[in-house]
Amino acid sequence: MTADTSTTPTPDQPAGVAPAVSVRGVYKVFGPKPAEAVRRLRAGASRDEVKNLGTAAVIDASFDVAPGEIFVVMGLSGSGKSTLIRMLNGLWTPSAGDVVLGDANLATVDGKRLRELRRTRVSMVFQHFALLPHRSVLDNAAYPLEIQGIGKAERQRRASEALDMVGLGGWAESLPSQLSGGMRQRVGLARALAADTDVLLMDEAFSALDPLIRSEMQEQLLELQAKLGKTIIFITHDLNEAMHLGDRIAVMRDGRIVQIGTAEQILSDPANDYVEKFVADVDRSRVLTAASVMQRPRVTLSIGSGPRLAAREMRDADVTSAYVVDRTRVLKGLVHAEAAVPAVREGVEKLEGLVDPDVVAVHQDTPLAELFAPAAGTSVPLAVVDDGGRLVGIVPRVTLLEAMAPADNGDGSDDAEVADGTAPDGAAVETTAPTEGAPA
Amino acid sequence: MIATASDTGTFVPRVELGAWVESAIDWMTDTFDPVFDAVKTFFESIYDGLEWVLSTPPFFVVALVLAALAFWVKGWKLGVGTLLGFCLVAGMNQWDNAMESLALVILASAVALLLGIPLGIWAARNAHVSRVVRPVLDFMQTMPAFVYLIPTVVIFLTGPVPGIIATVIFAIAPGVRFTELGIRQVDAEVVEAGRAFGSTDRRILRQIQIPLAMPTIMAGINQVIMLALSMVVISGMVGAGGLGNDVVAALQRVDVALGFEAGLAVVILAIFLDRVTAALADRAPVAKALRATR
Incomplete structure (x- = not known):
């Protein structure tokens, strides 16, 4: 190479x-x-x-x-x-x-x-499991410990722990031939884990x-x-x-x-x-994550601001709803234009009472494949958050569908765009709001 | 004879291979006489002991013990069949002969396996050994069986010992071959697993290769015993004793009745040995484990 x-x-x-x-x-x-x-x-x-x-x-x-x-x-x-x-x-x-x-x-x-x-x-897990057919599941898992020269009681205890870890706790006395392929490989995994x-x-x-x-x-x-x-x-x-x-x-x-x-x-x-x-x-849906397809929200509202500002920003950006964050950008909820506009007329001072806290947020590392279900359950773009619950971006439904299409126009520039345009650093996210609210 | 010699003689000189082998055997007989004597005494005493154990008790005691063995390894059908078969052998007045033959078979098979299985293991682990062993086994298997009797008679004279030695040579091949095959057939990944977890080669042999090869090795043991039985009958020609003596006598005297009775006793012994060793093979832990289903 x-x-x-x-x-x-x-x-x-x-x-x-x-x-x-x-x-x-x-x-x-x-x-x-x-x-x-x-x-x-x-x-x-x-x-x-x-x-x-x-x-x-x-x-x-x-x-x-x-x-x-x-x-x-x-x-x-x-x-x-x-x-x-x-x-x-x-x-x-x-x-x-x-x-x-x-x-x-x-x-x-x-x-x-x-x-x-x-x-x-170093221990190893094998393609065809490589278990000893004449030994019980427990003795198979305990095999590396036996080679290490560990006493019977101790090695069986540690092998049982390893079997519990892979969810085969109840199968210790079975023979490998009595298990399905997936379970046999779990024994193989438990054996490698038991070796510690x-x-x-x-x-x-x-x-x-x-x-x-x-x-x-x-x-x-x-x-x-x-x-x-x-x-x-x-x-x-x-x-x-x-x-x-x-x-x-x-x-x-x-x-x-x-x-x-x-x-x-x-x-x-x-x-x-x-x-x-x-x-x-x-299968791009399992490789690409929310972070790699998300966009900057066109409007983001601060929880401390008032309905008047919220209504104007949504009108300027031509959106019908916007996500609301606190001072550290932690996601607080969503405000709809149809709630903000009457509030302005009624003279409400604070946005806080208008926020709908019941929003669908996904972690930035979520694979695309797992975004479809949440996206189908809401009419607004998905909110993408990081480990601290801070809003880092949004995924409109259209973007989600676009990301699924592989590069088909020659030079693969789509790929580059998706991958590069993706990670907006959380800090630089501007105050802009969700687009295209509810096109079902 | 003269015509044949002159036909080929101009191109190929007479190769005195037979004479050379004969003088080699003669030389060995002279030089290693004490060794051969010791070997003879050794095998004779073991044979006498075995034969004594099988022949001394009344026949029904031995028949019951063998039937119980058959019942234990396989089931009541084989147990009952064994009992009836051996009663028939006794009824044909072949009981003592059958026990002599059984002693010969047990001893010869034991020796063949004691030599053959380690040799098979060695051949499985070493390609050079395998390359040498294979043609030697081919030679030993294809040489007409009673040819082995000739040098063994020269060395050990008559009696059970030349029969035992010739039987060992004749019957050892499947013991080596099946063992080598069985060990080579063990899933390479399982052996690798043993190695990957830090096991030594010796331990892999003991804990993985031999147990996993056991069904095949047992099939080899079964073959060794069957071949041993057939050779034991042939070695009746050198007065090895047992059923072979009566078979050879019946042949010489054209005695149909004796030939049939002795022959049938061989068949009964063969079925007993075959079924019992096959059942033993099925009881190997790996064979059992592979049969187990959910």
Whole structure:
């Protein structure tokens, strides 16, 4: 890969924090002469040119994964992603380069130390679950602890906790063959959680599951991640999954990482034609968030102002309602023109009594897919708020529908517009009010 | 003979392979005589012990014990069938022969498995070993069975021991093959899981590979026992004892009655051994687990 894509620091990777996993210039060549193949690849040979020296599964991979990050490696089969993840726990040894896990370089440690690292630092979830069929669910979940040499009572207690975490508390005595695919993978997840390692490798963990079960598992993983703060490296061939789960995504093709970035970066600024084609049919409603499509409200009213000002501003902006915020921009409610105008005639001084507090507000990180239901239930644009409940933007229904249409007019400028016009910094939001009140 | 020799003799010289093997066996007999003596004494004493255990009690006691075993591993049908079958064997006056053959089968199978299963495990884990073992097994399986009897008779003379040794050589192949196959067939991801959680290779073998390969290994054990039984009959030719003696005698005397009775006793023994080992295979934890449904 080109050096600039691999080493470009991305904004959401905190500077100064030691990475949990660091991959530096890693190659893996299967075949008779890996060293020679690496030398030629470094000199600029293509994958096909070194074919007689071996199969280059991974070529010059470099990336850092920050503690607590979900880092997704995405690519089609044969792109080298499975080989890459297997070098992160030493199941494969790199042909060249370094894989640093905390303070240990997996490329150079001996077998004993490697086993110790696997027991204490990094665990794995497998595509086809890889459970022991002759052991109960509880004993399967307790397996890593057994390897760690922990006593029976203690390991069963910790395995039960892990099973509770994934919602399989009542199934401890069952055999894996008695469970459905989704439940089996929960056992796989519980097993990895029971090991209590900081780093979790997930190899196509949800790919063998039905779509409904899969999205259920994705939600559960995100919940667990929020609670436990593990560092997760997730392999998938499913772009939607990658975009939904990943804090950052590395796209692999033919052994090389072609782009690393956030879901929105990859969607709005694909590094090359391959990535662009790949993302063309992504389910945008799950990738784009409220923050990426919201607009600045044309009018925002302060709770301290009066009905006269409110009525005038709404008239000037040609809107029929406006959101009301307090001095710290926390959303207080909505004022309708039909309430403000009579209030002016009646000489009401304060806006406060006219505010309808019963408004539909969504968090800025809500995916578009989850905006449709709230949007359908209200006649005014959706209010978008941040963690502190402060109004950061609005999403009119028309905007929501527009955002769903992929870039179809050639240069993809729509993407850029949506992505760039999105994040108005909360501080700069001006006093402007909702447009187009009620076109049902 | 002379014509044949002159036909090919101009192109290919007579290769005295048979003579070389013979002199190699002779040399071994002379050089390792004490070793072979020790081996013979060792196997003879174990065989005598086994045979004593099976033949000394009255037949109905042994038949009841074997029937109880069949009942325990499989169910009452096999138990009753075993009891009736062995009563018939006793009724045909073949009981002592059958017990001698059973002792031979048990001993030869045990030795074949003791050697074959570890060899199969080794071959599964090491491609070089596998490459060497495979053609050797092919050779051992395709060589006509009673050819093994010739060198073993030269070395061990007559009696049960040459029969046991020849049987081990003849029956070992499926023990090795099924074990190797079973272990190679274990889901690579499950083995990877063991490795990924920091297990040692030895522990992966013990906790994952062998249990998961057990249904296949058990099928191999079943095959070893069946082959052993057929060879034990053939080794009647060297006076190994048991049902084989009567089969060979019946053949030499064209005695249809004796041949049928001894042959039927072999069939009954075979069915018993086959059903019991197959039932044992079904009782392997993995086989049970895979049968379990919601």
